[in-house]
Amino acid sequence: MSLLSFRGVSVRYGSHTVLKDVSLDVAGGEVVGLVGESGSGKSTLARAAVGLAPVTTGEILLDGRPVPNRGRARPVQMVFQDPYSSLDPRMTVGESIAEAMRERLGKEARRAEIARLLALVHLDASRADDLPVRLSGGQRQRVALARALAARPEVILADEITSALDVSVQGAVLNLVRDMRRELGLSMLFISHNLAVVRYVADHVAVLYAGEIVEYGPTARVLGAPQHDYTRHLLAALPGAVRRTSSGNGRPAPTSALKEQT
């Protein structure tokens, strides 16, 4: 099974450092959750792995070799946050999926492969001829997953794939991620700002703060017994973490976090 490995990765734009010496492994068949707030560099890490962001220093390896960023074979695939931006509005679902396939197939073989991939993401094969306009946000996100699978990837990077979806749809996509992982043995880097979502799908969690990984470990350990102050801070900020006691007349207990923030 394959191992995606970030070794001392830094990304700098001019004088602005987005990622500082990040090392992280995604083992075969494993889902690693990456949490952090906006601006922490979560997305940049994923984009660096597929060549969308320039790596200043360090290396990103797949099974010990640099991740190929040229040619048709692309074993690392990515699924994006915004389902309304991730599908070409002028291509049918089938065309979008077929474009990501590694080799050119005959017409029949291609249809069959598209149908197989759509079935994997629980979509009907007849959807292949639809334009994205006719799909809901959740359906688009499924198609985006199918497109990523079409490249027969070894690792999938999922960048906030549920945060643009309505709550009722989010659960279905999360279930799908867990199913696919179980059935296909996929490795995945699952990026989210939502700790509960990461807790639900990930085996390991890495906490990113200001471009650095401040904590890493098995999900239950990191979220159950956090070692780093920042992780604790994040967990404490979750709604429901402090069970509300006051009602309209009472004043909520002031929290220590009430200092000015940017």
Add this chain to the structure above:
Amino acid sequence: MRAARVLLRPVGFAGFGLLTVVLLVAVFGPVLWDGRATVIDTGDLLAGPSGEHWIGTDNLGRDLFFRVLVATRLSITLALAATAIGMVLGVVLGAAPMLTGRRVARFITSAVNVLVAFPGLLLVLFFAVVFGVGARGAALAVGLAGAPAFARLCHTLLSGVSERDYIAAARIAGVSKFRILVRHALPNIAEPLIVNATMAAGGVLLTFSGLSFLGLGVQAPSYDWGKLMQDGLNGIYVHPLAALGPGIAVVLAGLAFNLTGEAFAAAFGIDVIPGVARVRAVRGAAGESAGPAVAAPDPEPGTVLSVDGLRVTIPGARRPIHAVRGVTFAIRDGEAVGVVGESGSGKSVTALAVARLIEEPVRVDANHLVFAGEDLMAADDPASLRKRLGTSLVVVFQDPMTSFNPAHRVGPQLAEVGRFHQGLGRRAAFARAVDRLHAVKLREPERRARQYPFEFSGGMRQRAMIGMGLMGTPRLIIADEPTTALDVTVQRQVLALLGEVRGDTGAALLLISHDVSVVTEVCDRVLVMYAGLIVEELPARDLGTLARHPYTRALVAAVPDMETDLTRPLAVIPGTPVDPSDVPAGCAFAARCPLADDHCRAVEPPLQADAAGNRVACHKAGWPLPADSAEVTV
């Protein structure tokens, strides 16, 4: 189809009609009338309009009307040729940065930026010098001069498309740069390019006639409209039609191109003002009866907001959209009430309608809408009402990044409330604004008040927004997803601040949120909305355990929290939300409900209160859900 829709509009009809005529004349004009345009009548030199020569003759006695018709071909051909040159070159220059390396791309872009700063006519004159005077030179000159503008346009459009994730996805899939350009990028900018090319052809036509008019374009014995105008101008005192006739031809042809472009733009939805196009067509179905005319019960004392039978109707292109279909609730002094639901459930529209921030042509009706003893539906005294609302009703919006005016400093934006509703002078109002920024725990409020919103982070802006509400003495804070755009740690602080403010002022809160856990934490009571109706109302602490509506129960179960059972799949609400322009009969949730039967699909369940004051609108409220509701695709 689109083309049909374009033709059916007056602008499209006029544009295409005119263009067809112009093109027909261009094709057949010289064939039909060349003889009559070139026959020399020495007995009738420089004659005025007559029955024989409608707009007179030129200095050789040739009929000017037919000369104008025959000149159509040359004028149009030259214009189209020059447009084609400009467009092809422009697209190549504009698209090149996508294919080349970063350095070459930057060079091309900045070169285009420098060139585009020079007006077209100046470039035309420059190229006219280089290529020499004449039709061919002028066509090249006009074409080359138009290229930078096209290149810039093409580049801007492509940059917009390049940021879309589907381009990134194609790159990750190993699709070549060239194929990405041809398959993904260009097709998605084709529409604005076509519109601009059409408009540009009109502009080129005018430029060309200008060149010929100056004597730099078409040379005798050839003639286009500009040349005819130049010849005619000398005699404008004697017979003005000789100059105006070809001028009218130029204007008509220019209009043909421009109107066609406008029609395309309208059909493609380019440059249509957001929010207006959708809402424009149908005015509200006026005269609709205002629902059951039940006499509204007088709000109980201690009630800050009382809403009865609130309906919001958006006039749609085909049929009106009923965003809110009759919502009744009340908020007591100091109480925190949450509204949850999926997007499209009408929760935000409800908040805006309650705050009276919905504008024409969207219609708001209610049996009554009373805030702090003030009837908001009877807008008979706008000035005094404004003053009272401005100081006692606070609205906090979802996106702190766009809710402050970027052109004004933050302090004065707060101070406005003091100046216009509290009679404070400029200086006193500013001082109060600084004080309020201090109250919402912004550090260095003096300095912050003098900054522009873009110098604030999201969390700081949301604080300042709350501070703006504190300029007066708020009795109700309506917060529409106030923390959705914020990080969780910042969200926590903003929620805590809202709590403190309510503790200090005793203000009530109407909190709109899609996040069940936020509402559970902050609110006393929760209203659950689905398809424009309240389907359940219950104490917030009971949301996770005592909810009786199947929708509420599914909504709570679908969201993972830190206690979710990891061994089981998450609950899923099958199907899609109801289309608000097409609400089915019966219970709107029936199609997605595991408990629904024929009765549910036929009869709309009323919202009924139980002894404890909780309300639910469901025929099967509290029934056990099927143990294993099969997962259905969304």
Add this chain to the structure above:
Amino acid sequence: MGGWTPAAVPPSAARGLRGRAGDLWSHRWLRFALRRAGRLLVSLWVLVTASFLMIHLVPGDPVRAALGPTAPAELVLARTRDLGLLDPLWRQYAGFLGNLLRGELGVSISTRLPVGETIAQRLPATAQLAVAAFLLSVLVAVPVGVVMAVITRRGKGRRTELAFTGTNVVLGAIPDFLVGVGLVYLLAVQTHLFPVAGRAGPDSYVLPVLALAIGPCAVLSRIVRVEMLAVMEADYIRTARAKRLTPWRVQLVHALPNAVTASLTLGGLLLSSLVAGTVLVENVFAWPGLGSTIVSSIVSKDYPLVQGTVLIYGVGVLLINTLVDVVLALLDPRSTIGES
């Protein structure tokens, strides 16, 4: 808890916030000034080089072309030597730049007068025309656009909207010189209200300025309306209404500055093209400005004169563009930062 306070302050932001506000501002303005000046210099260099190369890009012998096929060979040679066209290209370029720095633009082939002198004589007439037309179109277009936006907002006043857009499209399709011809016909030939041509009293300005201003005015008012409508849908306008300000204050204080900023961005190009528009309008009205000079010199192939006038026009346009950018930066402080 309580240990973790620095959360989410990115290092760069923290550094910025600690600096005094004044420093920050002057720093931003300095950067803006440097960047804008750099762009102006590059554009100027492109302009100067292009006008230098222009004469070399002309196919064949420019001096022969200028003097005509009948001119004796010795005269052509002498003129060619006078113009320095026999020197190596780099020396010509260096000489050209040197002369420019000294304010010398060469000597006209046909009149033998210094080009600088001709331009100095004719520039004021053109500048007056352009400035007057510029002011007129802005002063009319902005209020008209704003009023139209308010009247026709959200599907109100459909007929007014149709009439406005219709008028605009038609006016936009009439080239300025044709407007000039029409105006001459209506107001000078038919009614004798204004002089037909020439530059004499104040009334002689009316028709040329109108001819020049009407087109840009139509387009600009349309842009202002569209921008105003877009701005009226913005979140911060909703905020202003939530403050329960009067509609007038919302429109004039909150919407207008933003709409003007956006309009200027688009309208800046339009206004600089107005400068070029003087070329045509001057020819209609026999206006003794640079516009008639450039055309006659192109026709008579008086290349030094063409070079000079093209340079002056280009510099004028570049200055206008720079001015628009500076005004924009003052109106919309974000743009000075946004570019960085």
